[in-house]
Each structure stands twice: as structure tokens, then as C-alpha cells.
């Protein structure tokens with residue numbers, strides 16, 4: 001059983017679920033005011049840890065800093081606290097008080113007249129301490145850091161003036177902004193900007209990760225995100241989430257535990273999976289090589305690659321360990337149909353991955369692959385051809401596992417009736433998996449993987465370095481190899497897909513760190529895959 005911190009770090013919740021979890025905590029006797037003190041105390045401590053430069057004086061902050069008492073005349077930096085009407089504002093006011101007591105020059109921006117009771121009390125106390133309070137942006141003094149406590153997961157509707165234009169002006173100040181729980185203005189679940197939103201330098205997500213953190217359109221507002229764990233009992237999380245399909249972040253711990261490692265001491269190549277790749281065309285020879293290199297990195301025991309006959313020699317030269325199957329080709333140089341060596345039938349493969357570099361002229365071979373009762377991954381033109389065939393009706397006929405790995409454009413062609421792919425990718429991928437019965441991986445800055453029961457894995461970090469032709473081919477090969485190796489094990493397919501996507505993005509991140517985001521072409525990416533594990 002994973003430890004508490006690992007379990008908490010995987011959980012992703014909606015605003016409603018967070019509210020229900022909070023209600024349980026308060027119903028169990030935890031006073032709201034106490035929780036606010038605890039949470040805001042953790043936030044204040046984290047701010048001081050992150051921004052030692054806030055202390056403009058000669059103090060050096062020892063690593064185990066509790067709160068350093070800076071004498072007021074020491075003239076620490078100026079910190080502006082943005083206070084909203086709800087408990088997000090309450091959190092911010094507690095932070096303001098604590099920083100004030102430690103000698104920081106603090107001021108408060110509180111534009112709302114109607115505040116929740118607890119928030120109003122904290123504001124009153126701040127005022128009694130002599131902390132200056134302003135109601136309009138025009139009055140605000142300079143600052144070196146802003147703490148955004150305007151709105152958290154209680155934001156329900158679009159922001160309007162005056163707060164909307166105030167937020168736009170605050171964004172223009174080009175002063176670092178640390179947001180409490182969420183950048184104010186983001187929808188907690190979809191990450192959609194409700195009118196306008198704070199562009200945070202950092203965001204401290206409170207207690208449990210909110211869905212917004214994994215919606216592509218939120219990323220430019222979140223800044224560097226981290227979780228502030230304030231000891232939410234797992235029992236409360238389970239009680240609220242027990243009957244709903246889980247949305248989880250894939251973590252290194254989970255991904256590494258899903259890999260086919262360590263290998264049994266006694267094994268042989270046929271026990272470590274046999275993968276068939278159906279890919280390539282005269283026009284896109286490289287796609288088949290990249291897919292093969294991705295499969296190689298997975299460690300799969302046996303690799304067969306079916307390509308048009310004219311590509312056979314180049315594949316052999318790049319992948320000498322693979323069995324290259326030269327297939328008849330169409331006059332445009334596409335894979336016409338599968339022609340396996342005699343006495344080899346498709347049931348000898350643990351998994352089939354079909355699509356990279358096929359072109360649209362390879363419909364017959366995609367139909368053959370779909371008709372085979374073996375675990376099947378469809379990608380690239382395999383998906384485009386499936387879309388032409390009608391994805392949902394076609395896949396309903398399959399018994400064996402199907403995995404689809406579309407990017408947004410392919411997704412829309414496959415599932416034209418699923419509208420919200422742009423605004424709520426998690427809901428969209430859940431709908432696609434439910435309707436098609438397939439495990440669907442929707443590529444993006446935050447790739448999401450859903451199973452037909454609605455469970456979702458989200459890959460919580462990636463790199464724009466991967467936005468290049470060919471990186472998807474590498475993922476298909478890597479995933480195919482892991483799927484083939486897992487055939488004899490009882491591992492949920494979506495876990496394998498999430499592990500492949502995590503592995504792929506981690507390789508991109510390491511490569512980008514060493515070579516910049518411009519230096520991660522698909523071939524280089526294949527050379528970094530094993531660096532993730534070593």
C-alpha cells in the first residue's frame with residue numbers, strides 16, 4: 001500500500017469534492033478558524049522558504065528557518081496582500097498578519113464590502129495592527145511581491161468590473177504574484193479563465209490537487225504549482241470519492257512500479273512480450289524507424305515491424321534486432337496488406353501497434369489490424385482511417401483491448417460529437433473512452449488517459465520540447481512494447497498507458513534540460529528514454 005503522501009499526491013478533485021471533504025473535516029470537529037490558521041501558517045512558512053531574497057538585509061536564511069524575526073526598521077521587502085470576500089481572502093489575511101509580525105512591510109488590497117465573517121474578523125485585526133488597507137488599485141503602493149487571496153475554489157461565475165480590471169492592472173505590474181489555492185479567476189474544474197485571471201508566478205494548491213491544474217488552458221496562469229499538504233485524513237478523501245471514477249496524477253512512484261522491472265532471473269525473449277508494429281510508407285519511412293526505436297527502449301522481448309517491402313532494408317539497418325516484415329505496397333508506397341512469414345499468425349503477438357507513417361492509403365491493413373483479436377494500439381493515420389470507418393461503431397465489434405492515442409485534431413475527427421475537448425479535456429477523454437470502450441490517451445501539455453469506466457490518469461508535467469513531428473511515433477512504440485510485456489500480468493491497461501506517457505514526457509524533460517527545448521528531436525528523444533530509469 002502506498003504511503004499517505006504518495007496517495008494524497010495522486011488525488012485530483014473538483015471544487016465540489018473539495019467542499020464535501022472540507023465539510024467532513026469541519027463536521028468532525030475541526031474549527032474552520034483553526035484550519036485557516038494551519039493552512040495559512042503553512043503558506044506563510046513556504047513563502048519565506050522560497051523567497052529568502054525578500055529579506056533585503058544581510059541575513060542569510062539557514063535551511064531550517066522557522067520564522068526569522070526581522071526588526072521592522074530592517075526594511076524587508078514590501079508585500080501586497082490581495083484579499084477576496086471568502087476564505088481564500090481569510091487565508092491571505094492570516095499570511096499578512098504573520099509576515100507583518102516578522103517585520104515585513106505589508107499592505108492589504110481589500111476591494112469587497114461584503115466579506116465572510118471569518119474574513120471580516122481577520123481584516124479587522126489586521127487594521128488594528130496598523131497594516132494599511134486600500135480599496136482601489138490606484139491607491140496601491142509599490143511592492144516586491146503580491147499574494148493573491150482574491151478567489152479560491154469558491155469562484156462560481158465570471159469576474160466583472162471593478163475586480164476584473166483590477167486583476168488586469170495587477171497583472172501589468174510585472175511583480176511576482178503567489179496565488180493561494182488557485183490563480184484568482186480560473187475555474188477550479190475546467191481551468192477556464194472566468195473573464196480574467198491572475199497570472200501567477202507560483203500557485204500553492206491547498207490540500208488536494210484541483211482539476212484546473214491539469215487543463216491545458218490553465219497552464220499559463222498557474223506558474224510553478226506545488227501542493228500544500230495540510231493533513232487531510234485519507235478517510236475523508238475516500239468517503240467523498242469512493243463512488244466516483246478516480247481522476248489521478250501519475251507519479252514517478254506509480255509509473256516506476258508499473259514497469260516490467262525487475263525481470264525474473266529465469267526468462268527468455270518470448271516471455272518478455274512480442275510486439276507487432278504496422279507502420280511506415282515510402283513517404284514516411286522515418287516514422288517506422290522512430291516507432292521501432294521507441295519499442296526497443298521499452299525492453300520488449302521480440303519486435304516485429306511490418307512495413308512496405310521497399311522500406312525493409314532501411315529498417316533492418318536501423319533495427320537489426322527486429323524481425324522486419326516486407327509487405328506488398330500500393331502504387332503510392334503505402335502498406336497494402338499484412339503478409340506475415342508463413343507459419344506466423346497474428347495470435348503469436350502479445351500486442352499490435354498500428355499507424356505511424358501509414359498515410360491514408362493504408363485502410364485495408366488498418367482494417368486487418370482492427371479485426372484481429374489482440375490488444376491493439378491505434379495512432380496517427382491508424383486513427384484517421386478509424387475515424388473514416390466510424391470509430392465508435394467499429395470499436396464496439398472488438399473484444400480485445402483497444403488503445404487510441406490521438407492528439408487534439410485526431411480526437412476531434414474520431415469523436416466529432418464530443419464538443420468540450422478544448423475546454424474540459426478530462427471530461428472529453430472520459431466521454432470518448434466511455435462511448436468507444438477503448439482506453440483513450442489525449443495528447444497535450446497535460447496528457448490525459450481515460451478508461452471506459454471513466455477513470456482518468458493525468459501526466460502532471462511535460463515539456464513543449466515534445467511538440468515536434470515524430471515524438472508521437474516514439475510514444476506509440478514505447479507503449480506497444482510495454483503493453484506486449486504486460487500481456488501475461490494483471491496490470492490495468494490504463495496504468496500501462498499512463499506509465500508509457502509518463503516515461504515519454506520525463507525523457508523529453510531530461511533531454512530539454514540538457515539540450516534546451518529546441519534540442520529534442522524525436523530521434524534524440526529515443527536516446528533519452530533509458531536515462532529516465534537509470
Ligand SMILES: NC(=O)C1=CN([C@@H]2O[C@H](COP(=O)(O)OP(=O)(O)OC[C@H]3O[C@@H](n4cnc5c(N)ncnc54)[C@H](O)[C@@H]3O)[C@@H](O)[C@H]2O)[C@H](O)CC1
Nearest residue numbers: 022036039086087088151152153154155156157158159181
Ligand atoms: N481547501 C480547504 O480545505 C481549505 C480552503 N480554504 C480556503 O477557502 C477557499 C474557499 O473559500 P470560499 O469562501 O468557499 O470561496 P473563495 O474564497 O474562493 O471566494 C469565493 C467568494 O467569492 C464570491 N464569488 C464567487 N464568484 C464571484 C465573482 N465572480 N465575483 C465576485 N464574488 C464572487 C463567493 O460568493 C465566495 O464567497 C479556498 O480556496 C482556500 O483558500 C480554507 O481557508 C482552508 C482550508
Ligand SMILES: [K+]
Nearest residue numbers: 148151180182
Ligand atoms: K487565489
